[in-house]
Amino acid sequence: MNYVEWLRVRNCLKWLAIVLGALLVIGLIIRITVAVQMGNDESFVKHTMTEPGTKISHSVVGGINRTTILNPREHVTITIDDQPDGGRVIRVVEPSGSHREHADHVTIGSFSATHSQNGTTETTIIDTDAPVPFAYYLAMAGLVGLIVATIFGATFARENDGHLEIALLKPVSRVRYAFGVIGADVTCIILAEAMTIVALAIGQAMFEVPHFDFSGANATFVLVALLHPFAWYALLNAATASLKRGAGAIVGFSWPVALAIVIFSHVNLGNSVTGETFHAIFWTLSRVIPASYASVEFGHDDSVSTGLAAGPWADSAQYAMLAALALVYGALAVVQWRRVEA
């Protein structure tokens, strides 16, 4: 019954596959270039070699190739382990000027750096192929989901512009037809996100074997990655479902306007009456913008926390709001489309 919409979905995914494929090809070219450039490890530690007295030795420890660089004058020891999965673990041990105990950990993508100090020894461990917090992948997928949601943001308006005599003369109720359209578009968002994750994994696999950290918020973040695009799709369609013309302009202006509202709802506009009023207005408006409930923090610890106050309760409230917005806006869109006239 919604064959036309499924054709649109197929075309969208086809183009996405082409774009992702092109990016992977570029990634492959970079990979090959880098591999050629870094033929041997020496270029990586070239600067250390220029120090007089630096000793470089190679060994095999537990099946892993290890390069050890000793700088006896500075008392710095660097070991570089080439992992079989393509990553590298670099360990730098050096004396520190001060005398304290602390530990630090930073994760950026698959890069993880741990800095600890024990007495007068500073140890820095860098792992280039640490487990990636899956939230990174989900965030990228979510971005693609938002793009697809925007592409289908005027899905009903598209039918209104000269095709109602086909769409509305099918032997099903308008509501059922509308649900069929929504079902196809939502499936497109889900498949697009899945394709993005697969493409990212393939991309990373060109450099190193990917490992994923699914712990804590990394797993639940999938709800944001899906519900935010669903809610955005629903909002755009609620705004355009009655239109025959001009839907493109609304969709085009929608994201800067939404972004501006969300940003201004966070910004302190001053303590004056004007400032406070405007802030109140923006804050109120932002309550109906899905993006207000989809913020993410990549913290210093190895998990991801979502925007509201910490704790599982706050996250649930966020997901619930996104789901509620998706349903309410979706219903608004369908109700409007029920009444449209050819």
Next chain:
Amino acid sequence: MSTISIKNLRKTYGPYIAIDDFSIEIPQGCVYGLLGPNGAGKTTTFKCALGLARQSAGIVLYDGAPLVPETLEHIAYVPERSVLYDWMTVAEHIEMQRRAYRKFSVSRANELLLQFGVDARKRVRALSKGMRTATMVALAIARESDVLILDEPTSGLDPINQRHVLNLIINESARGATVLFSSHQIGQVERAAERIAVIDRGRLALEGAVDDLKADRKIVEGIFPSESFTLNGLASDPRITRIDRNGRIVRALTSHDAQDVLARLEALGATGLRIVDLNLEDIFVYAVAPSEATADVVEAAQS
């Protein structure tokens, strides 16, 4: 699902009255022509009948029942302008219809496209206006539906394809379908339609069987001996729709019993009496733009 009943249809767009108190009955198996000037309300009538627009008042019934989604299984529609998806191929449109309706003959659709000279592999944006119309006609006929509604189905088509569409309409009628169509080509309507309605500025101007209208509506012409004559209340004769006086010539447009009216004119002293036949175009023009009609009709009769 074969009789169509439009009762007291009214459609307004804000203050603008598009259709007002329009009622027609289309029996089963009838080919019904809807005539009217541009903007008279033909397309709006179709939209209301198909649920594409919501009427302000009145009701449209199919076999005595209002339109529900299931009814659309038995109705095929050819709109006035192309509603096809530019980015899809004709073949994809066939597939779309095949999946949407229980009854759809893919082979018939392909056969008709071949007859019209449309390549099913082409995208609609690559088709001319006439080919798009032909495609919509093919998709509708392939439904083999009980009711077929067509809005200007021959616009943009060359004369051969126009004749082809007309033959398809006749074929559908022979199959037992009820056909409702509008056309500016009165010759086509004259051939294919059994009954017609004329809609003018949203109102029903004329309605009836084509044969009856042609048999009944005549112009009775008489010539009086001098320019001063009285018609003795002839104008109030219920069989006379209008009277035109041009010098000594009087032309009375009758709605029936032309012979009797001729006799009345004769009794008033007119000579050179004759009855002029009217074809459907004449009847139509008289119904919607009477001031245009007089000169044309007499010229045609004299040629």
Next chain:
Amino acid sequence: MPVVLTVDPRSGVPIYLQVIEQIKRSVALGVLAAGEQLPTVKQLALDLTINPNTVSKAYRELERDGVIETAPGRGSFVRSNGVSETTKAAATDVARDAIAAAVREAKSIGLSADEIRSLASAAINRWFREDA
């Protein structure tokens, strides 16, 4: 079986009457022989590009006038019994209509009954003299 009829939809004469007249004329002229089958309603409608119900109506009247007979399931045929009377009746119908139209026309121009009668005699003399 192929019957050559032409109808003029643009004339003021209803199409079904034109069909009736033309079939009667064909029978009268012997173009349609006794017992010959007429085209089906659908076929004639398509051939002439006219409404099938118009053809049905014409066939029904022709049957009422005794010119044709319809056997359900088999089709419509020119009546074979008393064909000469049918032919004559058909011919008479056609001629009657033509003469009536001529008289009406002449009268409308202003000719008197006597003038029309003498015109008719002159025409009869002319056309029958050539046959002798």
